[in-house]
Amino acid sequence: MLDYDNRPVRYVFGNDAQAYCQWLTDLRVLAQRPVAERSGLELGGLEVRLxxxxxxEKAARGNDKRIFSWQGEFDPDKANVVETGIGTTSAVGCFPNGASPYGCLDMIGNVWEWTNSKKEKYPYKNDGREDGKGDSFVVRGGARNNNGVSARCAFRNDDTRYLHDNDTVNYLWHDSGFRVVVSSIS
Incomplete structure (x- = not known):
C-alpha cells in the first residue's frame, strides 16, 4: 500500500496537468509506428489530454446509474477515503474491488482528478467548455481525506480551497492529481 513509486501524483494545478498532457502529445511518443499500428489509429493521430x-463520469460509472464506481452501497474497503483510515495516498490498484465497470481503478478516493471541463451546469450539451482555457476546472472522485459523500461518481468540485471536517482550510491542489485520456485527434 505504501509503494511510493506507484502512487498518484499530487500537488498539481489543473493548468499544470494540461501542460503535462500537451508535453506528452508533443513528444509524439504515442505516435510512433508500433503504437499506431497496434491501436489501429493513424500515425501521428493521437493526443494525450485530460x-x-x-x-x-462515464469511466467511473459505466452505463448504469450506479452511485459509486462499484455496484451497491458505500464501502470504505473499496476506496481510499477518510473512513478507510489510511490517512495518506495509497498505491494505485490497492482497491481492486472498487474498480469501475470498465476496469478503471481508483476512480473514487485517493486524489481528486482534474478534468478539462469548466464548472457550469451539468450534464450539458457540447458547449465548448472543454477548450482548456481558464483557471477553474472541475475535479472529480474525491480524495483520501474526504468522506463517502465525495466518493459518489456524480460529486464534483472546482474550488481551489475547501473546508476539512474540522473546519480548517485546505487547498484542493494538495490532494489533486489527474489521469489522462489518449484519443485520436479529431
Whole structure:
C-alpha cells in the first residue's frame, strides 16, 4: 500500500496537468509506428489530454446509474477515503474491488482528478467548455481525506480551497492529481 513509486501524483494545478498532457502529445511518443499500428489509429493521430467531465463520469460509472464506481452501497474497503483510515495516498490498484465497470481503478478516493471541463451546469450539451482555457476546472472522485459523500461518481468540485471536517482550510491542489485520456485527434 505504501509503494511510493506507484502512487498518484499530487500537488498539481489543473493548468499544470494540461501542460503535462500537451508535453506528452508533443513528444509524439504515442505516435510512433508500433503504437499506431497496434491501436489501429493513424500515425501521428493521437493526443494525450485530460478527460472531459462527462468522459470521467462515464469511466467511473459505466452505463448504469450506479452511485459509486462499484455496484451497491458505500464501502470504505473499496476506496481510499477518510473512513478507510489510511490517512495518506495509497498505491494505485490497492482497491481492486472498487474498480469501475470498465476496469478503471481508483476512480473514487485517493486524489481528486482534474478534468478539462469548466464548472457550469451539468450534464450539458457540447458547449465548448472543454477548450482548456481558464483557471477553474472541475475535479472529480474525491480524495483520501474526504468522506463517502465525495466518493459518489456524480460529486464534483472546482474550488481551489475547501473546508476539512474540522473546519480548517485546505487547498484542493494538495490532494489533486489527474489521469489522462489518449484519443485520436479529431
Amino acid at each position: 478527460p472531459t467531465e462527462a468522459e470521467w
